[in-house]
Amino acid sequence: MPTQALAGLPAVWSADCLRHDPAGEVWLGVWEAGTEVPERASVLLDAVTQAGAVKTDATSHDTSALVAVHDPELIEHLATVWDQWRAGGYERDYGRTRVVPYVFPTPGLLGDLPMRSPAATHGRAGRFCYDTMTLVGPGSWEAIKAAADAALTAADLVAAGTRTAYALCRPPGHHTTKSAYGGSCYLNNAAIAAEALCASGAGRVAVIDIDAHHGNGTQAIFYDRPDVYYGSLHVDPGAGWFPHYAGYADERGTGDGAGANRNLPLAPGTADDDWLAAVGTLCADVRERRAGAVVVSLGVDAAAGDPESPLQVSADGYRRAGELIGALGPVVVVQEGGYDLPTLGGLVVAALTGLLAGA
Numbered sequence: 557m558p559t560q561a562l563a564g565l566p567a568v569w570s571a572d573c574l575r576h577d578p579a580g581e582v583w584l585g586v587w588e589a590g591t592e593v594p595e596r597a598s599v600l601l602d603a604v605t606q607a608g609a610v611k612t613d614a615t616s617h618d619t620s621a622l623v624a625v626h627d628p629e630l631i632e633h634l635a636t637v638w639d640q641w642r643a644g645g646y647e648r649d650y651g652r653t654r655v656v657p658y659v660f661p662t663p664g665l666l667g668d669l670p671m672r673s674p675a676a677t678h679g680r681a682g683r684f685c686y687d688t689m690t691l692v693g694p695g696s697w698e699a700i701k702a703a704a705d706a707a708l709t710a711a712d713l714v715a716a717g718t719r720t721a722y723a724l725c726r727p728p729g730h731h732t733t734k735s736a737y738g739g740s741c742y743l744n745n746a747a748i749a750a751e752a753l754c755a756s757g758a759g760r761v762a763v764i765d766i767d768a769h770h771g772n773g774t775q776a777i778f779y780d781r782p783d784v785y786y787g788s789l790h791v792d793p794g795a796g797w798f799p800h801y802a803g804y805a806d807e808r809g810t811g812d813g814a815g816a817n818r819n820l821p822l823a824p825g826t827a828d829d830d831w832l833a834a835v836g837t838l839c840a841d842v843r844e845r846r847a848g849a850v851v852v853s854l855g856v857d858a859a860a861g862d863p864e865s866p867l868q869v870s871a872d873g874y875r876r877a878g879e880l881i882g883a884l885g886p887v888v889v890v891q892e893g894g895y896d897l898p899t900l901g902g903l904v905v906a907a908l909t910g911l912l913a914g915a
């Protein structure tokens with residue numbers, strides 16, 4: 557029997573990641589079926605273990621690793637809002653089966669007024685959430701915490717000398733900022749892993765984000781940091797795509813972090829050659845900065861068949877991107893998006909195969 561492509565690769569996960577069921581998304585005012593479904597995690601686990609990856613249970617980490625990246629109030633909100641929603645009778649009395657915000661305390665609303673914590677749970681629901689697509693229900697917090705634990709466990713492995721580790725995180729994370737969640741993301745798993753690598757003494761850390769969408773959360777978390785580079789290629793928000801308000805090429809970092817952020821927005825329809833050239837540009841940045849470790853935000857929603865993006869990358873494109881990134885150094889791979897269930901597993905196996913081959 558030939559050696560399997562992912563033989564020996566740790567695939568860190570937790571069964572708790574299946575417990576988050578957003579049950580759809582409210583998009584443009586209408587509740588519809590969502591694409592960030594629990595089955596994504598089981599499809600991915602099956603695919604990577606059949607390719608030889610070693611299923612590795614996430615270990616529970618202290619909240620100190622979470623507050624190193626996030627506002628403690630965001631964490632407390634995510635951990636408690638579902639219980640408050642249920643206790644408030646929204647489901648029983650009004651048939652509201654998930655937490656969906658409806659008032660958002662934007663800077664334009666508040667002006668110079670202090671942020672307050674509204675008395676009503678349905679008022680508080682918008683305090684830390686910036687869209688209507690990222691619902692919270694029973695089991696959500698257990699999955700959110702487990703996804704962060706998977707990223708931290710993979711970071712622990714790499715800090716201890718493992719060259720490549722894969723964190724099968726669900727829900728994904730790269731759209732969540734220090735204190736605001738959205739885009740089907742709750743805690744920023746990749747940023748939590750990057751911060752843990754910094755704390756472990758890895759030196760300069762680089763995050764390379766190849767999800768189809770700009771990782772506005774990761775960018776925001778590290779925007780003023782010279783020690784954590786963030787580079788992303790993604791469908792151009794200026795062409796009308798989520799997250800709409802971030803991901804433009806002139807966002808280069810601020811203060812001491814000036815120059816340590818790079819966005820490469822791509823036209824809808826971009827396919828392998830131009831997409832891989834952009835991956836190469838980010839890899840050149842990382843080499844120049846001599847990063848001691850790399851975190852890859854691996855979304856495979858840039859693939860041609862994905863329902864959430866107009867990019868046209870092939871499985872072989874993902875394999876070649878993996879080769880380029882794998883050559884840079886130790887890598888923690890964090891799962892982000894990717895929504896076409898029939899092709900999802902093959903795409904992630906292709907990317908991971910390239911990462912191991914390039915190492």
Ligand code: SP5
Binds near residue numbers: 583741
């Ligand atoms: C982690 C990640 O990939 N998040 C992507 C979130 C992008 N969601 C944008 C949703 C736009 C509405 N989708 C409509 C699909 C038809 N139901």
Ligand code: ZN
Binds near residue numbers: 768769855857893894
């Ligand atoms: Zn995405």
